[in-house]
Amino acid sequence: SSAVSKCSGCGIQLQSEQPDKPGFVPEQALNRNPIICQRCFRIKNYNEASSVAVDQDEFLRLLSEIGSKDALVIHIVDIFDFEGSLISGLQRFVGSNPVLLAVNKIDLLPKVTNWNKVRNWVQKQAKENGLKVADVVLCSAKQNHGFDRLLDSVGELREGRDVYVVGATNVGKSTLINRLIRDYSDLEQELTVSRYPGTTLDMVNIPLDDGRFIIDTPGIVYPSRYSEIVSRKDLAAIMPDRPLKPAVYQLNEEQTLFFGGMGRFDFVQGERQSFTCFINNALKIHRTKLERADELYADHAGELLSPPSKEDLEDMPEWTRHEFRIRKGSHMDVFISGLGWIKVNSDAGAVIAVHVPKGIKVLLRPSLI
Ligand code: GDP
DSSP: OOOOOBOTTTOOBOBSSOTTSTTBOOGGGTTSSSOOOHHHHHHHHHTOSSOOEEOHHHHHHHHTTGGGSOEEEEEEEEGGGHHHHSOTTHHHHHTTOOEEEEEEOGGGSOSSOOHHHHHHHHHHHHHHTTOOOSEEEEOBTTTTBSHHHHHHHHHHHHTTOEEEEEEBTTSSHHHHHHHHHHHHOSOTTSOOOOBOTTOSSOOEEEEOTTSOEEEEOOEEOOTTSHHHHSOHHHHHHHSOSSOOOOEEEEEOTTEEEEETTTEEEEEEESSSEEEEEEEOTTSOEEEEEHHHHHHHHHHHBTTTBOSSOHHHHTTSOOEEEEEEEEOTTEEEEEEETTTEEEEEEESSOEEEEEEEETTOOEEEEEOOO
């Protein structure tokens, strides 16, 4: 039959003959107004804005297309897992397109936080990681915070171009996308989100009112993040859902802290000093002597030292040890991707070590707060 019209969601030519082909709409749905294809209908009603995830190679293939486009790139990262959710090498792929860094989940930082300091820190760390950013916006999708600033910034930087949204899994990208849809799309309550048919890319195109698109890319999976290797139920134990309450420990050298059974921090050498743990409060911290730590873990992992449970432990990689020397007078975080960080204000210097599952990203950075 002849072309009926176009899907008001994704713009594809509608047809009602072949259910397995793009643009299908059942005969009886043809008299709806506006008409959307079955695929868009599903996405709209099951509300799956961006649940697709891909591995790094696949993602880099998708990314490399952005460099050849004239676009604004929004890179969304998680402040709780900044280095873990930052896409390394993004700069290489975006070419000369501007990057707006949206730093999400700022509601997780303690209530008394110097936001200017945080913004400067982000700016500096982004630069250090080889990323040139046109703007940094701190936001909380959950608390609906910072979005006006974000939308203003998008408006300023977009200049009539398409907008690509990139991010790792779990950073809050779908929330952000849905927000952009509400504020920028011309389709209002009616469908707005759809996987754009006919492209080879696994991306979702959302039409904007000026004929441009918001392009949602799949979330990139980094196996170096704690949140990717724990079981679903343990995710709640490591991922905070309210502001962090930093836990301060005065330690002598040769003392150890266990974070449940998720990881371990050794104060190997140095004068008595304080260590501040920015770790989800749902994880119990156990203090012990360094010389007893191995034995304690061998005897009590999965029980006293949990989560993970004994069963889940079997699915986790073996721990490896990372040692760091913290220079005299420096203020550093020992960062563990997805688990949090331990702040060290070292007047006298310190040697510390962390033990985490093999493959988890661990690094030393200037303190965030
Ligand atoms: P996506 O995988 O990047 O699309 O992320 P989602 O939007 O599905 O969010 C992933 C997880 O992070 C969910 O558990 C959200 O509740 C949580 N989340 C998203 N935004 C925020 C935020 O601003 N603050 C906090 N605390 N959690 C958030």
